[in-house]
Amino acid sequence: MEEMGSIALGARRNEDIALDLMKFIAVTTGYGRGAAGGAGFQDAPTIKAEDYAAHLLELYGRCLAAVHGKK
Numbered sequence: 001m002e003e004m005g006s007i008a009l010g011a012r013r014n015e016d017i018a019l020d021l022m023k024f025i026a027v028t029t030g031y032g033r034g035a036a037g038g039a040g041f042q043d044a045p046t047i048k049a050e051d052y053a054a055h056l057l058e059l060y061g062r063c064l065a066a067v068h069g070k071k
Helices: 002-006 014-029 049-068
Strands: none
Touching: 014 049
């Protein structure tokens, strides 16, 4: 709790920034959902919820590393 008291109002933790970055990338690119069908003639392959969650967790880890400045 002491750490939270030293953070100025409006300051954001790296985890929060990484989460917002992950959500932005996932929504705008469809990350982890699999390949899209062509012109409505083919159904996109269905992806399991566990696989989708794994993709999102991987993306979050990459976003967190980027926010921390790691490669």
